Each structure stands twice: as C-alpha cells, then as structure tokens.
Amino acid sequence: MAVKPSGQEPFISKSKFLSGLQCHKLLWHAFNAKDLIPEPNAATAAIFQQGHEVGALAQQMFLDGVEIGGGIYDYDETSRLTQKALKLRKPLFEAAFVANGGFCRVDILQPAPQGAWDIIEVKTTTSLKDVQLENLGFQVWVLAMAGLKIRRCFLCHINPDFVRQGEINPKKFFVLEDVTDRAANLGQIVEDKLDDMFKTIRQRQPPDIKIGPHCDDPYPCALHDVCWKFLPKHSVLDLYRGTQKGFALFDQGITLLKHIPGDIKLTDNQAIQRATAVTGKPRINKQAISKFLGRLEYPLHFLDFETIGTAIPLFDGVRPYQQVPFQFSLHIVRAPGAKPQHVMFLAEGRHDPRPEFMLKLRDNIGHTGSIVAFNAAFELERLRECCEVMPNFSTWLKDIEGRVVDLLDPFRSFDYYHPDQQGSASMKAVLPALTGKGYEGLAIQEGGMASREFLRVTFGDVPEAERQQVRKHLEEYCGQDTEGMIWIVEALRKLAG
Numbered sequence: 407m408a409v410k411p412s413g414q415e416p417f418i419s420k421s422k423f424l425s426g427l428q429c430h431k432l433l434w435h436a437f438n439a440k441d442l443i444p445e446p447n448a449a450t451a452a453i454f455q456q457g458h459e460v461g462a463l464a465q466q467m468f469l470d471g472v473e474i475g476g477g478i479y480d481y482d483e484t485s486r487l488t489q490k491a492l493k494l495r496k497p498l499f500e501a502a503f504v505a506n507g508g509f510c511r512v513d514i515l516q517p518a519p520q521g522a523w524d525i526i527e528v529k530t531t532t533s534l535k536d537v538q539l540e541n542l543g544f545q546v547w548v549l550a551m552a553g554l555k556i557r558r559c560f561l562c563h564i565n566p567d568f569v570r571q572g573e574i575n576p577k578k579f580f581v582l583e584d585v586t587d588r589a590a591n592l593g594q595i596v597e598d599k600l601d602d603m604f605k606t607i608r609q610r611q612p613p614d615i616k617i618g619p620h621c622d623d624p625y626p627c628a629l630h631d632v633c634w635k636f637l638p639k640h641s642v643l644d645l646y647r648g649t650q651k652g653f654a655l656f657d658q659g660i661t662l663l664k665h666i667p668g669d670i671k672l673t674d675n676q677a678i679q680r681a682t683a684v685t686g687k688p689r690i691n692k693q694a695i696s697k698f699l700g701r702l703e704y705p706l707h708f709l710d711f712e713t714i715g716t717a718i719p720l721f722d723g724v725r726p727y728q729q730v731p732f733q734f735s736l737h738i739v740r741a742p743g744a745k746p747q748h749v750m751f752l753a754e755g756r757h758d759p760r761p762e763f764m765l766k767l768r769d770n771i772g773h774t775g776s777i778v779a780f781n782a783a784f785e786l787e788r789l790r791e792c793c794e795v796m797p798n799f800s801t802w803l804k805d806i807e808g809r810v811v812d813l814l815d816p817f818r819s820f821d822y823y824h825p826d827q828q829g830s831a832s833m834k835a836v837l838p839a840l841t842g843k844g845y846e847g848l849a850i851q852e853g854g855m856a857s858r859e860f861l862r863v864t865f866g867d868v869p870e871a872e873r874q875q876v877r878k879h880l881e882e883y884c885g886q887d888t889e890g891m892i893w894i895v896e897a898l899r900k901l902a903g
C-alpha cells in the first residue's frame with residue numbers, strides 16, 4: 407500500500423526512519439513528545455562531530471562537488487535548492503529530497519551516464535553494517551519516488567587497513583562498496599515500514615513496547631534511561647554475560663536476581679550473582695585470592711594508560727580508531743607498607759605523544775617487581791602497537807611482559823564478587839563495592855571523558871587557564887585509577903587474612 411501522509415503530517419526523515427526501525431516507541435516520542443528525549447550527551451555529540459569530520463574528508467574526493475544548503479534545515483528550501491543544482495550534473499553534497507512521506511539528504515550524489523545518479527553514503531565505521539543498508543534502501547526509495555533515476559549505490563566506509571603517512575589521501579582512507587543489489591531491493595520493505603511508522607506517530611499514546619535487547623541494538627536508545635528507570639537494583643538484567651537469559655526471565659515476570667528459581671540453568675558466575683543477591687553479602691574465595699596475591703612481587707608498579715582513538719588518525723603510523731596512549735599514571739610501592747611513589751606522564755603539544763610516553767615509562771618501570779594493571783591486556787596491546795612503530799622498545803617490552811599481573815583476574819573469575827558490582831567486573835564497579843571509595847568529586851570520571859577532554863584542550867581553541875585546569879583534572883583522574891588499584895590490593899589482602 408502506498409504511503410499517504412495527511413496534510414499536517416511531517417515527513418519521516420532518514421534518522422527518524424532508523425529510529426523507527428529500532429523501536430516505534432522511540433519514533434512516537436520523536437514526533438509527539440520530543441521534550442522527553444534527553445539532549446545528546448557529550449559522548450554522543452563527539453560521535454556526531456566525528457561523523458562531520460569524516461564526511462568532510464569524503465567530500466574531498468569530489469573536487470568539483472557542490473554543497474546544497476549548508477546550514478539550512480528547512481525541507482522546502484533544501485529541496486528547492488537541490489532541484490536547481492541537479493541541472494548542474496555535478497557531484498552534490500547533502501542533496502535533499504521529499505517524496506511520499508519520506509525525506510532524506512544524501513551524503514554524496516554523483517552524476518552517472520544517461521541522466522542517472524549514484525548514491526554514496528559515508529560512514530564512520532570500518533565495515534558494512536545491516537542498518538546502513540536499510541538507511542541506503544530508504545534513500546533509494548525516496549529518490550526513486552522523487553523521480554530520480556538511480557544507477558548504483560555505494561557505502562563509503564573507512565578502510566580498516568589504512569595507516570596514516572603524511573597528508574591523508576581520502577581515496578586510500580575510504581573503501582567504496584557497491585551495495586546496489588542489496589539496498590535497491592529493499593523498496594517494498596521500506597514502503598511498508600514507512601506506512602507502519604505513520605500509523606504509529608498518528609496514535610494519541612506511545613505504543614506499549616517492552617524494554618529488550620533492541621534498546622541497545624543497533625544504537626543505544628536515547629530514551630534508555632526513561633524506559634529503564636523502573637527497574638529495581640539487582641535485577642535479572644544484571645546477569646553477567648547473560649543478556650538474552652535476563653530478558654527471557656524478565657519476560658516471564660522474574661525481575662530480581664534473588665527470585666531466579668533454582669531449576670534455571672545459570673553459569674557459575676551467574677549462580678554467584680544469585681547467591682549474593684539472596685544474602686546481600688559478597689562472595690569471597692579466600693584461597694583463590696591468596697593465590698592471586700602470591701603472584702605479586704615487590705616493588706609493585708600500578709600502571710594505567712589513557713588513550714585517544716579517532717576515526718581520522720592524528721599521527722603517522724596510526725590506523726583509524728587505533729588507541730594512542732597520551733597519559734600514564736604509575737604508583738610504585740617498593741615494600742609492604744611503604745608510601746607509594748607517584749610518576750605521571752601527560753602529553754603536551756600536538757605531536758605524536760608515543761616516543762616520550764615510551765621513554766618515560768621505560769625509565770620508571772624498573773627492572774624487577776610486578777607491573778599491575780586492571781585489564782592488563784589493554785595496556786599490553788598499546789605497548790605492542792607502540793613497538794610496531796618504535797622497534798627499539800621491543801626488547802624492553804619482551805623483558806617486562808612476564809612481570810605483568812592483571813588485577814582484573816580475581817574479579818573476572820568472581821573469586822570476589824559484591825552484589826553492588828551489578829554484574830560488572832570493571833574497575834569502576836569493583837573499587838566502590840570493595841573499598842567504599844569511588845570517583846565522586848572528580849571532574850573526569852571515566853576514560854571516554856578523559857579522551858574527549860584531552861582532545862578538546864590539545865587540539866581545540868581553548869583558553870590557557872581552562873587548558874591547565876583540564877590537564878589537572880586528567881592527572882587527578884588517571885592518578886585515582888592507579889591509587890585505586892593500591893586500595894583494591896590492600897582490601898584483597900585483608901580479605902585473604
């Protein structure tokens with residue numbers, strides 16, 4: 407059935423269509439209760455910004471390209487400008503089309519022979535995802551309804567094998583994948599789905615849709631906090647590596663971990679979660695904790711890195727999204743009960759931080775004693791990547807690898823598990839549950855924020871006083887991570903007796 411929006415009804419844009427594919431409740435709110443949808447947070451805003459930067463780089467492949475209605479968001483005006491620009495037969499950026507209730511702006515529209523056009527959708531991912539095909543299918547349908555002849559459609563995503571060397575050549579940075587057959591065949595599906603979406607947005611009340619795995623797939627939903635706020639603490643959705651099982655229990659009306667019946671099959675760690683939810687007390691495997699602590703040799707080096715991983719690499723020898731370390735905190739405890747010594751590195755300036763980072767780390771990590779990191783695989787991988795471009799550090803890395811102890815181990819194995827960890831073995835969950843201390847009061851409270859703030863004050867136009875303030879916050883945050891590890895080891899020692 408053809409889509410027939412009423413006169414007053416808005417068009418469904420590309421982004422709203424994708425919201426509707428994820429959840430009709432989200433779509434309904436986007437049209438009828440927009441004020442209930444929280445503004446994008448800093449992390450989401452940074453993703454949008456990255457998308458703009460990648461899009462601008464892709465446009466550089468089309469030197470005679472024409473931008474349509476930059477900064478104009480009005481449907482009619484951008485569509486009118488597009489109709490005028492189509493006559494130029496040049497690559498068009500952000501061309502706008504409205505037809506049969508659908509509205510879209512095409513990243514790049516490239517002229518093809520015989521009056522046809524190719525659609526190019528630019529993506530910040532390094533591979534093709536299903537949702538991107540649906541997005542393209544929507545555009546093909548809208549453009550076809552608008553009377554355009556489409557020859558081929560492409561997804562322009564980032565080449566995962568790209569390594570920066572000097573100026574970025576967009577033709578090497580991107581991969582153009584021809585997805586014409588898969589996207590163009592979605593026409594009828596798009597039409598049917600759009601029809602359903604119009605029915606939903608015309609309803610007086612939001613559809614009654616339960617929370618589910620779709621709340622985070624393919625994107626974390628903007629209404630997540632609103633829809634999930636009724637959930638009590640210690641719910642079945644906290645099950646460790648048990649998303650599907652948690653939702654299955656939830657659908658049966660079992661909300662709390664402590665109410666999971668004994669005959670439900672759980673993994674060992676999930677069974678520990680249920681048991682601790684019943685008693686409200688932590689699980690402590692003294693023997694295993696003692697064994698873990700026996701691996702620690704003084705002097706203890708508590709180590710943590712902060713990294714940046716941008717879609718467009720900032721430095722030579724870096725791949726898209728590669729995590730480049732810009733900061734470390736190292737607390738050294740030379741003997742039991744000794745006062746920790748603190749060494750920090752925080753990159754200064756816009757150049758590649760890795761050579762100075764590696765030198766300072768090598769000079770301070772010593773030749774003996776354990777190197778303790780939380781989820782040490784992350785730190786080790788960063789060091790290996792640094793050695794790929796600075797092979798002179800390879801022998802040193804080989805020498806220290808055997809000294810590395812992962813403080814995550816006793817928590818990943820649930821040899822210690824506190825119900826307040828809520829199914830997580832991360833440092834942010836473990837530290838307060840085990841020691842009562844946390845990150846409150848710190849201006850920077852998680853790694854993503856540290857990364858964004860470092861980029862902002864290093865590469866952005868930020869007043870000097872603010873830049874120094876943020877650098878102080880970064881030092882406090884990273885320092886708290888390694889000091890927190892000392893507290894965790896102390897707490898484990900007390901538990902092990």
Ligand code: SF4
Pocket residue numbers: 428429430431432615616617618620621622627628629630631633634
């Ligand atoms: S949180 Fe889940 S149920 Fe609520 S609107 Fe989003 S996807 Fe739908």
